[in-house]
Amino acid sequence: MANKCRDKKIVLASGVFDLLHLGHVRFLEEAKRQGGKDAELLVVIARDNTVEKMKGRKPVMSEDQRRALVESLKVVDEAVLGFEDFDIGDVIEKIKPDVIALGYDQASMEQQVREYVNTRNLDIKVLGIRKFEEDALHSSSKIRQKIVADFER
Amino acid sequence: MANKCRDKKIVLASGVFDLLHLGHVRFLEEAKRQGGKDAELLVVIARDNTVEKMKGRKPVMSEDQRRALVESLKVVDEAVLGFEDFDIGDVIEKIKPDVIALGYDQASMEQQVREYVNTRNLDIKVLGIRKFEEDALHSSSKIRQKIVADFER
Numbered sequence: 001m002a003n004k005c006r007d008k009k010i011v012l013a014s015g016v017f018d019l020l021h022l023g024h025v026r027f028l029e030e031a032k033r034q035g036g037k038d039a040e041l042l043v044v045i046a047r048d049n050t051v052e053k054m055k056g057r058k059p060v061m062s063e064d065q066r067r068a069l070v071e072s073l074k075v076v077d078e079a080v081l082g083f084e085d086f087d088i089g090d091v092i093e094k095i096k097p098d099v100i101a102l103g104y105d106q107a108s109m110e111q112q113v114r115e116y117v118n119t120r121n122l123d124i125k126v127l128g129i130r131k132f133e134e135d136a137l138h139s140s141s142k143i144r145q146k147i148v149a150d151f152e153r
Numbered sequence: 154m155a156n157k158c159r160d161k162k163i164v165l166a167s168g169v170f171d172l173l174h175l176g177h178v179r180f181l182e183e184a185k186r187q188g189g190k191d192a193e194l195l196v197v198i199a200r201d202n203t204v205e206k207m208k209g210r211k212p213v214m215s216e217d218q219r220r221a222l223v224e225s226l227k228v229v230d231e232a233v234l235g236f237e238d239f240d241i242g243d244v245i246e247k248i249k250p251d252v253i254a255l256g257y258d259q260a261s262m263e264q265q266v267r268e269y270v271n272t273r274n275l276d277i278k279v280l281g282i283r284k285f286e287e288d289a290l291h292s293s294s295k296i297r298q299k300i301v302a303d304f305e306r
């Protein structure tokens with residue numbers, strides 16, 4: 001998808017993006033900024049089945065809704081669903097990004113990406129983006145917890 | 154804020170926009186479409202205190218987060234917080250919109266807006282936008298219910 005002859009950089013971010021909150025948006029904005037002026041931000045949305053395998057439960061919002069909502073953000077150029085059998089190498093080979101941005105809660109994925117890129121000596125910048133702190137509810141799990149706590153009061 | 158001498162129409166939408174979902178985005182897209190080409194969409198976000206007075210509970214997300222998240226949507230030109238003592242007349246006089254769009258769950262507000270506009274014979278198109286059906290979770294209250302139900306399983 002990317003073309004290394006162009007000036008425009010492709011930034012790749014991925015995630016679940018369940019219960020969209022400002023932390024997601026700030027992460028995506030910071031990711032895109034790392035690609036420089038005119039960068040394009042492509043977001044890969046984790047499939048419901050992939051999330052269930054990784055976290056033991058499906059997301060609250062369906063994969064189609066999560067994808068459409070992320071693509072409706074100003075900062076996002078394109079949002080696509082991940083592969084059914086998720087493999088970060090497949091995603092990298094298909095998208096050929098210039099930059100891969102990983103969130104604060106994607107440490108294990110960041111490790112896999114760095115190994116993949118280093119082993120193959122690929123010209124890809126791998127970036128861990130720190131958590132954006134401003135509001136206590138910049139976390140989908142904290143939002144779920146608050147809803148349950150409010151219900152139980 | 155609007156200028157009736159210009160071709161560009163100002164569309165006003167308002168709401169709580171707690172737990173942002175695709176139903177919100179589709180409502181805002183349809184609202185903006187009603188303003189024609191080059192319309193500007195201004196969204197007034199209900200204050201936490203106003204929501205508590207109307208619904209008996211505060212929203213899950215704070216007013217600042219709800220405002221910033223709505224403004225991060227492609228379809229939205231500007232999102233502002235409502236007045237502390239909410240009065241739809243004050244909002245109309247301040248913004249002077251060409252179109253006011255009301256959601257399917259804003260029947261009482263729609264009634265107030267129509268009365269205000271008709272009584273003063275204002276040149277404002279008042280539109281009720283029907284619910285966008287595609288996914289069962291296009292409702293903040295249904296999202297909350299699902300989270301609680303998943304927790305109790």
